Amino acid sequence: MRIVKILMFSIGTLLAAALVIAVALGINGWNTLHGRQAHAIPALRIAPHDSSIARGRHLAEVQCVACHGSNARLPLSGGDHNLLEGSPLGVVHGSNLTPGGVLAQYSDGELSRAIREGVNREGRAMLVMPSGDLHGLSDHDLAALIAYMRSQPAVSREVPRLNLTPMAYLLLGLRVAETSVQHPIEQPVPHPTEDMTAAYGDYLATLLGCRACHGKALDGRDREPFTPEGPDLLKLASAHDLGTFARAVRGGRAMSDGHEMAPQMMPWPVFARLSDTEIGALYTLLQSRARR
Ligand code: HEC
Ligand code: HEC
Structure with a gap:
């Protein structure tokens, strides 16, 4: 009998300890998300002009639409889907980024901080917003995006608010899930020359999120967690x-065996809008890395 009592007591103590740890991690996760970030608001006033609006529109239609557009189309009136669908983590939608949505409340400096640093207007760390990919966005492209966003028609469309489960806060507390927060940008970020070079390909591969699924070096390794498993692009491009590369990225036909790729896995319907120069730059990058 005594041994049973000792056993019950030990199990009880262990369960209580696990509960305390889980609650502490959850609180830590809550603070990670809802604690105020010390990032200053950059001093920035964007004067829009026609050419930058066209560039901004293009960037928006090959990047932001995936989460902020209805049916992956412009304008950026808010995403249709819960971006955490299929996971037990909760609800997060891409915001309505037209003058009829949250955009109206944002200053240009606050937009810069949200896009490149992952901190929203209230100073909260954001989730799922790919500021890691956008951290290297040039000042020129940032201004173009802001000019385009402000030029959109005002669409009044509500998207559901962020609502996370305790499990999500636990994972944030454990650092298994990361917020979008990046280092503050304090220096000017120069714009690369837009040509078919590896340097421009490198800029685009980060901006377009290829590395999140295909790995930091695009060789299929060292990928971000919770993303579709993209194959080794260096081997394929060589x-x-x-x-064949253009047909894969813009048309959804795999280079390897020509099978049609699922857009949920490889987002080619969005990349179908990439220009020949952009495709050429990406291909040059892969070729130059494959040769090393
Ligand atoms: C992978 C999906 C995804 C992509 C791609 C994406 N975003 Fe976001 N974005 C989000 C989510 C989700 C939020 C809300 C996050 C939160 O509230 O924690 C967000 C929030 C924002 C906000 C703050 C809005 C608010 O609700 O306060 C801005 C500004 C923004 N995104 C701009 C952009 C721009 C510009 C691009 C393209 C260059 C872009 N985003 C691409 C998912 C995305
Ligand atoms: C959301 C994740 C994701 C992103 C972002 C992504 N890919 Fe993919 N990609 C995949 C997956 C998964 C596959 C394999 C799909 C299949 O075989 O059906 C793939 C397949 C490919 C293929 C064909 C590979 C083959 O087997 O022939 C090419 C080429 C490719 N991606 C290039 C790119 C480029 C370039 C970018 C950035 C502009 C990019 N991908 C962005 C996930 C992604």
Whole structure:
């Protein structure tokens, strides 16, 4: 009998300890998300002009639409889907970024901080917003995006508010899930020359999120957690020509065996809008890395 009592007591103590740890981690996760970030609001006033609006529109239609557009189309009137769908983590939607949505409350400096540093207007760390990919966005492209966003029609459309489960806060507390927060940007970020070079390809591969799924070095390793498993692009690009690469990225036909790729896995319907120069730059990057 005594041994049973000791056993019950030990199990009880262990369960209580686990509960205390889980609650502490959850609180830590809550603070990670809802604690105020010390990032200053950059001093920035964007004077829009026609050419930058066109560039901004293009960037928005190959990047932001995936989460902030209805049906992955412009304008950026808010995403249709819960971006955490299929996970036990809760609800987060891409915001309505037209003058009829949250955009109206944002200053240009606050937009800069949200896009490149992952901190929203209230100073809260954001989730799922890919500020890691956008951290290197040039000042020129940032201004173009802001000019475009402000030029959109005002669409009044409500998207559901952020609502996370205790499990999400636990994972944030454990640092298994990360927020979007990046280092503050304090220096000017120069714009790369837009040509078919590896340097421009490198800029685009980060901006377009290729590395999140295909790995930091695009070789299929060192990928971000919770993303579709993209294959090794260096090996594929060294075995296939530019036309085959373009058909894969813009048309959804795999280079390897020509099968049609699912847009939920490889978001090619959005990349279908990439220009020949952009496709060429990405291909040059892969070729130059494959040769090393
Ligand atoms: C992978 C999905 C995804 C992509 C791609 C994306 N965003 Fe976001 N974005 C989000 C989510 C989700 C939020 C809200 C996050 C939160 O509240 O924690 C957000 C929030 C924002 C906010 C703050 C809005 C608010 O509700 O306060 C801005 C500004 C923003 N995004 C701009 C952009 C721009 C510009 C691009 C393209 C260059 C972009 N986003 C691409 C998912 C995305
Ligand atoms: C959301 C994750 C994701 C992003 C972002 C992404 N990919 Fe993919 N990609 C995949 C997955 C998964 C596959 C494999 C799909 C299949 O085989 O059906 C793939 C397949 C490919 C293929 C064909 C590979 C083959 O087997 O022939 C190419 C080429 C490619 N991606 C290039 C890119 C480029 C370039 C970018 C950035 C502009 C990019 N991908 C962004 C997930 C992604």
